[in-house]
Amino acid sequence: MKITATENGPLRVEGAGELELYDHDGSPVDLEGRDTVYLCRCGGSTNKPFCDGTHSKAGFDGARAAVQSQDA
Ligand code: FES
Numbered sequence: 001m002k003i004t005a006t007e008n009g010p011l012r013v014e015g016a017g018e019l020e021l022y023d024h025d026g027s028p029v030d031l032e033g034r035d036t037v038y039l040c041r042c043g044g045s046t047n048k049p050f051c052d053g054t055h056s057k058a059g060f061d062g063a064r065a066a067v068q069s070q071d072a
Pocket of ligand 1: 009010011039040041042043044045050051052053054055056
């Protein structure tokens with residue numbers, strides 16, 4: 001599985017066929033057999049946890065570079 005933060009957009013998850021995704025109360029999210037999914041990271045999607053393109057209209061500005069460790 002590979003997760004990529006797209007530029008000013010969602011997280012692209014490739015290899016999602018092996019992913020188990022759950023919502024806040026533990027209910028499974030149906031990935032409908034898709035191998036690649038896009039997860040919202042701007043908070044604006046009306047189709048969470050998936051991206052619906054709202055980040056473009058909202059002018060979402062993602063981080064320029066990821067920190068190199070969780071403790072940074
Ligand atoms: S990242 Fe696309 S709608 Fe949030």
